[in-house]
Amino acid sequence: MNTTLLKKLSHIISAITNGDYSQGKKIDNILRDKDIQVDDAIFVESLGLMTVKLEANEMALKNTIDDLNLKNTNLAKLIKTRELFSTMFVGLFLSISLYVFLLFIAKDLHFESTYFPRIVELLFFITCFVIVKKSNFPLTFFGFTLHGAMKSIKYMLPGTMTICIIMIVIKYLCIQNGVKGLDGSLFYDQYFDTLLLVYVPVVVLQDFLAKGVIQTVIERVLAGRHAKLWSIITASALFGLVHIELSVEIAIASFLFGIYWGVVYVKGRTLIGVSISHLLIGNLSYLLGFWNYFLKT
DSSP states (O other), rough: HHHHHHHHHHHHHHHHHOOOOGGGHHHHHTTTTTTTTTTHHHHHHHHHHHHHHHHHOOOOOHHHHHHHHHHHHHHHHHHHHOOOOOHHHHHHHHHHHHHHHHHHHHHHTTTTOOHHHHHHHHHHHHHHHHHHHHHOOOGGGGGOOTHHHOOOHHHHHHHHHHHHHHHHHHHHHHHHHHTTOOOSSSSSSOOOHHHHHHHHHHHHHHHIIIIIIIIIHHHOOOOTTTTTHHHHHHHHHHHHHHHTTTTTTHHHHHHHHHHHHHHHHHHHHHHHHHHHHHHHHHHHHHHHHHHHHHHHH
């Protein structure tokens, strides 16, 4: 092999060693030289193949490193998100526990006030809202969005209408059988008051916390294919627990309706359908007299 060829190869190898694989083209140019000896051509061709394999191995290694870095970044984000949701869950659970304790303490102390439960609810809502704000997640993440609204409404309408019809039929049967406290008119005119309007923001806040926040947080904290199911059941149980100071019957009804509304929320990921259904069923139960009947029980 002549000195000139050796110098060329030496420069090429040095450049490739430093990561400049574009030098491989120069090897191809050398092989195109008609004056190159057969033995030299075999050696240069082997060097070219070795360069190609070296470049391929380095690219594969680089892709592996990039993939590992991406997975490491995603894992770090997942751990951070899990820690955040775990903190939110603990904060919400403690807030709900404090809410229930305050209501029962007030009841034991015979502190009678129509507005006291609403004041405690307001404090509870404020506490939960602060927790949500500190999470740095947008409100759309917790169901405050119009996206999927029509899908949610279409999904909840058949079930909600069926429940309303069943409630009216039950009230009619109660009247026919003279059930004390539920006899008389099908609808109570005296219940058409401002409470029906006040109920609107209450429903929105309750659904935001029960479905948008609590159910979403529990679903994110839990793992496995049944995470959605358990998040619905757990959020509904907490929703029923919040109502237990009114009566056991109302708490059970809240739990059962909560499961239905939880399914509606999962289908649309928006509070629109849930809140409309909640408003219709809640107001109808009030107008039919069921709410006051179980409240006195």
